Amino acid sequence: MITSRANPQVKHVRRLLSDRRYRHEHGAFVVEGVRWLGELAVAGLVPLAVYATPAWLADPANTARLAALGVMPEPVEEHVLAAMSDTETAPGVLAVVPLRPRPFPDAPRFLLILDAIATPGNLGSILRAGAAAGVEGVWLGPGCVDPYNPKVVRGSMGALLRLPVRQAEWPVIADAVRGLDVWLAAAAGGTPYTQVDWRRPAALLIGSESAGAGREAAALATGRVTIPMRDATESLNAAVAAGILLFEAARGRHDGERSRA
Numbered sequence: 001m002i003t004s005r006a007n008p009q010v011k012h013v014r015r016l017l018s019d020r021r022y023r024h025e026h027g028a029f030v031v032e033g034v035r036w037l038g039e040l041a042v043a044g045l046v047p048l049a050v051y052a053t054p055a056w057l058a059d060p061a062n063t064a065r066l067a068a069l070g071v072m073p074e075p076v077e078e079h080v081l082a083a084m085s086d087t088e089t090a091p092g093v094l095a096v097v098p099l100r101p102r103p104f105p106d107a108p109r110f111l112l113i114l115d116a117i118a119t120p121g122n123l124g125s126i127l128r129a130g131a132a133a134g135v136e137g138v139w140l141g142p143g144c145v146d147p148y149n150p151k152v153v154r155g156s157m158g159a160l161l162r163l164p165v166r167q168a169e170w171p172v173i174a175d176a177v178r179g180l181d182v183w184l185a186a187a188a189g190g191t192p193y194t195q196v197d198w199r200r201p202a203a204l205l206i207g208s209e210s211a212g213a214g215r216e217a218a219a220l221a222t223g224r225v226t227i228p229m230r231d232a233t234e235s236l237n238a239a240v241a242a243g244i245l246l247f248e249a250a251r252g253r254h255d256g257e258r259s260r261a
Contacts, residue, residue, distance in 0.1 A: 002051070002076040005083045009074070013051070013084045013096065020146040027099045029148035033091040037065045039158035040097065047095035051076045051084060056092030071095075086150040099148060102164040104176070108136040109201040110253065111177060112246070115217035116143030116208035117238060123147065124155015125239035126206070131159035133246035134253070139176060140167040141217055143208070170216040177203045183225040184213055185245060187235045190224030193245055198252030204245055209238040 015022045016030050023029050050073040056062055082090045112135045117123045123145050147165050181202040207213030
């Protein structure tokens with residue numbers, strides 16, 4: 001049992017949580033809580049290590065979850081797990097997971113492109129909405145927060161394991177979305193979102209809510225889409241706008257599939 005916060009494994013987990021470069025150098029990130037064990041099982045990802053408190057391990061349902069993953073946990077004292085956790089109240093179990101992004105489909109028809117989404121909570125929420133709306137992959141342009149940041153991981157609620165997510169420079173992203181309608185979300189002056197033909201292969205581009213899309217990102221756009229708003233509202237939170245647009249696109253795509261059936 002690990003009883004000291006000075007243990008090298010504890011320090012390793014803390015570095016994975018706090019240091020983007022360290023995460024990518026070691027090809028690993030951290031997830032916390034029972035829900036993530038289920039997500040790992042569905043994704044077929046075997047953790048590199050699991051740390052749990054004796055109280056958590058005393059529950060037979062929890063040991064069954066670990067058995068389904070095929071891993072042996074490392075018991076740690078509660079105060080040590082609290083030091084390893086990125087949450088205010090440690091959930092009793094955390095896992096170190098291999099950083100192994102899902103592959104993009106060969107001919108995607110519905111992608112999401114994000115530019116300078118720097119707030120972890122926003123990115124996590126957008127990934128969660130994207131997975132729920134049927135996005136086939138997410139491209140993160142320069143200026144986006146690391147998708148394996150612990151706050152992004154928590155906010156994604158498992159979507160990070162279900163979606164192909166890549167960070168890349170704009171020329172790479174431009175090549176990946178060639179042939180798609182690229183709709184840039186704009187505060188005003190675009191096509192109303194209910195009038196876009198989302199049945200066509202498309203990508204939705206969301207920029208920073210403070211500055212909008214940058215020059216290189218905006219150059220990818222083949223059209224602009226707007227959410228009409230009443231009164232004096234100038235703009236929406238990036239995650240809220242993304243959710244509205246993604247689900248309208250999903251509705252349009254679904255209606256198109258039904259009409260062809």
